[in-house]
Amino acid sequence: MPSLKDIKKRIGSVKNTQQITKAMKMVAAAKLRRAQEAAVAARPYAEKLQSVLSNLAMREEGDSHPLLSQRGKGRALLVLMTADRGLCGGFNANVSKAAERFIKENEQGFEAIDLTIVGRKGKEFLKSRVPENIKQVHENIMAEATYKTAALLGQEVVDAYQAETYDAVFVLYNAFQSAIVQIVTLEQVLPIQPKEVEEDTADAIDYIYEPTRGEVLADILPKMVEVQFFRALLESNASEQGARMSAMDSASRNAAEMIDKLTLQYNRARQAAITKELMEIISGAESIK
Amino acid sequence: MAEKLKLEMVTPYKRVLSQEVDEITAPGYLGELGLLPGHTPLLTTMKVGELTYRQDGDLFHVAVNWGYLEVENDTVTVLVDTAEKADEIDLERAKAALGRAEEALKTLSQEDKNFAVMEAALERAVIRIQVAGKKVR
Structure with missing residues (x-):
């Protein structure tokens, strides 16, 4: 006794x-509100860009631009978004495990799968499990999830893709559903797969392009990649705060x-x-x- | 024919504008671009510059930085990296940025990859200062 x-x-x-x-918990709640607002505010831009792109891509032949063409399965790059800090429940473990599973499942499909990790926790989790896959680690960029950060990441990936270092690029992150629910999401970033638009609406719009359609497309495609990374960053950030709060x-x-x-x-x-x-x-x- | 244009301006951070306007002048890739209701569908890239729109006789100025402009069914969608309305611009900051860019350009050679970056910064600062001077009267 x-x-x-x-x-x-x-x-x-x-x-x-x-x-x-x-x-x-209080701090996370305050941060969550801000992160959530940022994620919501970024949506209209991404949606508009997506619709413009769909419109454009539909009129183009499948492989008119390197970022659109399917090159078959060669080397793949997986960008994993985790947090720099722990104490947020299963947030980091879930997404890191999903990355490990992705690598195990697709080993046969691709020649090689490289990993770019955002966040310290993902690195700590994976460095003993799949050390040979990790190519790059970005730490401490989550704290300021600005568009610039995402743009740099996007440009890096686009450059690597155009240099044919990689033939496919994926991003894996926690999508924000609510403060308690985060969904581990895998998205293909490159080659870009424009969403199908309905035929009848598409017929009505035939644009004048300035300077030319090809050039507009060449401009807009890398942007799309940046925006996708930006959204993933924001979603992941909001999810992290939500997970920590609960x-x-x-x-x-x-x-x-x-x-x-x-x-x-x-x-x-x-x-x-x-x-x-x-x-x-x-x-x-x-x-x- | 509709009497008004719907102007939607979005940046990655927020929706800047969503308004009915009479007339828009935008910095298109091939030069200044005037848009009135009933314009044909158009898609263009935009340069760093000044976008002006007229609403009930008042002129409004916005400094925009790189983006796209889409016209469709009297809806003008502007996707830009940044957009600042004339009364939102911090003139002091813009002037400081101008000074910094000018200093940097003096020391850098044309081949330096930072040259283009600083040049773009200079251009943005100039436009911001120019637009800030044209607040709504």
């Missing part, structure tokens, strides 16, 4: 932990439960001590009589 002092000490330490998890929420709740249990134990021990003392006094008084 632990002494009164011991129990009191434990209550104190659990309380401290609870304070930290509570604070982390993880810290349940941690705080567990701490509260533990404090209740310990308090009960403490009170019982206190009462037992008092009873014991009383009995000693009474029996002492008895013996004097």
Whole structure:
């Protein structure tokens, strides 16, 4: 049986932990709101660009631009988005495991699969499991998920693709569903696959192109890649905050439960001590009589 | 024929504008571009420059930076990297950026890959200052 002092000490330490998890939850909640707003604000741009691109690509032959042409299965690049920091539930583990699975499943399909990892946690998870696949690691870029960051990433990938270093590029990230639900999502970035548009609406629009259709397309395609990375970054960021918020929420709740249990134990021990003392006094008084 | 154009301006960060306007002048790839209601469908890239639109007799100016412009059914969609309305521009910052770009250009040689970057920055700063001077009257 632990002494009164011991129990009191434990209550104190659990309380401290609870304070930290509570604070982390608050911070995550505030960050989540901002990240969510950013993700929502980025949607119209991506959607418009997508529709413009679909319109354009439909009129072009399949392989009129290198970024559109299917080159068959050669070397693939997988861009994995994780967080730099932990304490966010299964956020990093889920997406990292999915990356490992992707590599295992597609080993036969491709000559090689290279990994570019965004975020420290993904690197830590995968460096012992698939060390030979990791080609590049970007750390600490999540904190400022700006368009510029995504653009740099996008340009790098487009350059590598055009130099035929890779024949297919995928991105793997946590899509934001709600604060509790994140969905691990795999998207093909390159070659670009424009969404099909309905025929009848497409007929109505025949643009004048300035300077030419080809040049507009050549301009817009790399942009599409950048935007896709930007969206993945924002979604992943929002997901991370959401995951951390719910993880810290349940941690705080567990701490509260533990404090209740310990308090009960403490009170019982206190009462037992008092009873014991009383009995000693009474029996002492008895013996004097 | 519709009387008005619907102007939608979007950047990766937010929807900047969504308004009914009478007339738009945009910096197209092949030069200034005037758009009125009833324009044929058009898709063009845009240069760094100044986009102007007229709404109920008032002229509004927006500094835009690289993008696309699509006209379709009297809806003008502008996709740009950045867009700043005249009254949103921080003139001090723009001037500082101009100064920095000018300094950098003096020291860099034309072959340096940073040259083009700084030149673009210079262009943006000039446009921003120009647009900031034209607040709505």
